[in-house]
Amino acid sequence: MPVTSLNDIVRPAFEERYGVPAINIVNDLTLEGVLEGAVEAKSPLIVQTSVKTVRSVGAPVLAAMWRAMTAGIEVPVALHLDHCPDRAVVTECLRNGWNSVLFDASALPVQENLALTIEVVREAREYGAQVEGEIEAITGIEDGHGSDEEAARESLEVSLDFIDRTGVDVFAPSIGNAHGAYKEAPVLDYDRVSQLVSARDIPIALHGGSGLSSEQFRELISRGAAKVNISTALKETFMKSSLEHLAQAERIDRWDPPTLFDDVSQAVRTLVIDLAKEFGSAGRGA
Template sequence: MPLTQMSPMLRSALAKGRAVAAVNIIDFNSTRAVIDCARELGVPVITQVSTKTVKHWGAKSVASWVKTLAQDSDQDVALHLDHCTDEATIRTCIDAGWTAVMFDGSKLPFAENLARSTAIYDFTQAAGVDLECEIGAIGGVEDDKVVKDGEEMLANFDECLEFARAMPRMGVFAPAIGTAHGFYKGEPKIAYDLLDRIAKATGLPIALHGGTGLTDDQFRNCIWRGCAKVNLSTMHKRDFIEGFGAVYARDRRPGEPLVYLEAQHKTMRDSLRPFLSLFSLGGKGAA
């Protein structure tokens, strides 16, 4: 299938009390693992890419991997730019055929975040591309974005409503609700009541950032309350490295690199399978 829009996937998942996984890809092999897993399970998936990865490979190259692999899948596949603060990179990805982008203005003062987000919203709407926006301070480390312990900040409910009113067809909304990027150092304190209020008041699909390390019950509770997009990044990057390294450590065959690439692919694909299965089943009260 050709690349598809993210919004219809998420709206459908939201209506059914389910979620779609958004997995950060690193190269062609990691992309293949994500799309192969989704095809095996018969579920849609969002391939998601960091700004750093785009700058390393180029927006056209990344798009070519995903488009090629999606053509051989009978499941919906979207291509999304994750956590971008640079309008030029967003435009480059749109020009290369990406179907969704994220503008992350969460470090800006609220008024500036809103102004820049709505300006980008206007041109993504004109281009037929879905937009994700963030508000509040999601903890942890995501590529070059670092929010130190104690500096996390939950989204303000009234500011969330203002964002939603300004961008009623936003593809997905990312308010900070207590989750964090990277591996958790302690028990995450998810503000379920705030998530519930924001999702019901805005009617928008909510993005759950910081999926690595959450329990099944935490995932279910967030999905039930409106998180239709669940991000998985840190675990996939870990499996990317360990899937290759574990085989190399015990069996060094420098003449045959495909052995390691296949082990890497299998590690990533198999690790993703229980998460994609869980999200497709949905949360409490799912249809």
């Protein structure tokens, strides 16, 4: 099954009320691991890259890795640029084969955000790509982007006007969720998801998924959260599995990089399989 569009992945999830893991990778090893996990789980998958990752690895290198690792893949996959406020990076990624972008102008006044997002949607359509939009900053700092200060939420009417006028394919509301590790259990505004979905037939992106409970995931997915973002959990899995392997290598004084790669890749695969089962996407990509 070839690489497919974001719409072809999230639309069935939205209609059938399951969630698709949207996982931020950081290098070739994590990319390989999440893809292998999705194939093993027979789950659709959205691979995400932060602006920080694009800049550190390079868009052409990431694109070459993506093409090589998804050649002949057996499940639907899409490549998404996450939280990007930089139009130049958006353009670079679209030119290199990303088929979905989140243009994040949430730090700007709504009307300025709206005007810029309209331009991004127009540009993305030239590449056959989709756009995720947001008008409120999600609390927390991720890959150097964002703020720990909770942003004010806009009214439902403002959100619907943004959706209508921009033509975004997926919408990411602020509902009490946050990037990074939660310091305390979040109080989520489930009704806001239901209100948006009831008023507009649009899939919802859930940010700050790492650390939510199974009950919270189920409730939000049942209300229309079809794209579930996972970043912190991937980073913790990658680094903690590396740390555990290196501690063991030190104990036995055996330094064999391929075994490190195997252990880390297996940990990442297991994370993806578990998420696919939890979100209900396992078996949906067969």
